[in-house]
Amino acid sequence: MSVPILIHVLSLDTVGGVEALYVHYLKEALSHGTALHYTCVSGKRPHPKFTEALSQYKHTPFLEQYAFGLRLPRFLRSIVNIRRGMVEGIVTPTAWVFWNRIEEKIPPGRSIYYEHGASWTLSPTKRRKQFLNHASSLIAVSEAARIMLQKRWDVSSPITVIPNPLRPDIRLVANPRTYAPTQHLRLGFAGRLVPIKGPLVPLHVLKQLHDEKIPSTLFIAGQGAEEHTMRSTAKHLGISSSVYFSGCVGNMQSWFDSIDILLVPSIREPLGLVALEAAARGVPVIAANVDGLAEVGSNILIDPTIPLNKADSLLADKEGLPELVVDPAKKDLVEPKILDPKTCASTILRLMNDSRLYETCSLEGLQKAQERSCFTTYYESLKSILENNPEVDSSV
Numbered sequence: 001m002s003v004p005i006l007i008h009v010l011s012l013d014t015v016g017g018v019e020a021l022y023v024h025y026l027k028e029a030l031s032h033g034t035a036l037h038y039t040c041v042s043g044k045r046p047h048p049k050f051t052e053a054l055s056q057y058k059h060t061p062f063l064e065q066y067a068f069g070l071r072l073p074r075f076l077r078s079i080v081n082i083r084r085g086m087v088e089g090i091v092t093p094t095a096w097v098f099w100n101r102i103e104e105k106i107p108p109g110r111s112i113y114y115e116h117g118a119s120w121t122l123s124p125t126k127r128r129k130q131f132l133n134h135a136s137s138l139i140a141v142s143e144a145a146r147i148m149l150q151k152r153w154d155v156s157s158p159i160t161v162i163p164n165p166l167r168p169d170i171r172l173v174a175n176p177r178t179y180a181p182t183q184h185l186r187l188g189f190a191g192r193l194v195p196i197k198g199p200l201v202p203l204h205v206l207k208q209l210h211d212e213k214i215p216s217t218l219f220i221a222g223q224g225a226e227e228h229t230m231r232s233t234a235k236h237l238g239i240s241s242s243v244y245f246s247g248c249v250g251n252m253q254s255w256f257d258s259i260d261i262l263l264v265p266s267i268r269e270p271l272g273l274v275a276l277e278a279a280a281r282g283v284p285v286i287a288a289n290v291d292g293l294a295e296v297g298s299n300i301l302i303d304p305t306i307p308l309n310k311a312d313s314l315l316a317d318k319e320g321l322p323e324l325v326v327d328p329a330k331k332d333l334v335e336p337k338i339l340d341p342k343t344c345a346s347t348i349l350r351l352m353n354d355s356r357l358y359e360t361c362s363l364e365g366l367q368k369a370q371e372r373s374c375f376t377t378y379y380e381s382l383k384s385i386l387e388n389n390p391e392v393d394s395s396v
Helices: 017-032 048-056 079-091 126-134 143-152 201-211 227-237 252-257 273-280 291-295 341-352 355-371 375-386
Strands: 005-010 036-041 095-099 111-115 137-140 159-161 185-190 216-221 243-247 261-264 285-288 300-302 325-327 332-334
Touching (some): 005 017, 005 079, 017 036, 017 048, 017 375, 036 079, 111 143, 137 143, 137 375, 143 159, 143 291, 143 325, 143 332, 185 201, 185 252, 185 273, 185 341, 201 216, 201 227, 201 341, 216 252, 227 243, 252 273, 261 341, 273 285, 273 355, 285 341, 291 325, 341 355
Parallel strands (some): 005 036, 095 111, 111 137, 137 159, 185 216, 185 261, 216 243, 261 285, 285 300
16 A cells, blocks of 8 residues: 655744744644654745754755845746645655645645634635635635635535644643732733734733732733833833743743633634633633634633724734634624723733632643644544545555
């Protein structure tokens, strides 16, 4: 029987959920050795964190927009498709696997598309729709992602939903958390510091808590273009001394252990892996009731109520925001909104003042995280699709 050959196409220049997931998947796949794997990096060079990890696996990615160590000028980027054709002829892959990359051109050979959020922000052009319709298999990270592909992109082909698992480097705690009402509150936010994650909301929430005379601190894990705006906003709100920027955190498990509540105010979130990771460490999660965040199952959900055109203080930059998001209750597309910091603050106060509720939320989160704690199960689900070669006779 022929060994499947897979070429994975994705961006690795930012430390996001899909990128980290791919690196863990690749480690698992290489250890099993049931297929040959090649990584084709689109866009900029991989983030140093991923370069180091791939180096440990002795896996060298192909940088499709680079030649002789230099990035191709924009007017030469069309060479990418020519280079893919050359790779197709040399490697003869079983399939091209596009991780959150909706392409403008149909790739050579069989292709698989794995949706992690691109369908929210990209425009559904004719060429991109043709790319999706050409794919032999479609995978979505959540029911919300499936709905977005079907209703915004008119995808009629079957879509397999494979939810993200708990990352192997995040272990489950043995017991749920407890919280004393007199305790100094340590609020957390983790994610890329970009408008779509709503990073200014936690700052306004902290301001609300300070106005209520609640001793509290905000810890921020992540990097991004909004960091300067966040720092200036914290200074404007008079809370700078209570806000700590941790940057790109190497050990997220320890970071989760250092906070009491995680706030996930995303405007769009295909699934919300960070909420699952926090739950695994017993941290209660307060999240926007949008898209896949409702599918994590353990979050305290708050309906976003502020229209984006009335959220100037919460959105310094509206670039890259989606036109539509998924309403989990209606299972339909709606215009995006953002969380009201006052509602978030009152929800936090309710959780702080009710020790039993806090411990219950922690326990329920642990139970949900337990259901997705086996990375091998996730890998096998993905393998059944990615390594399936309809051209190979399985009886051979």
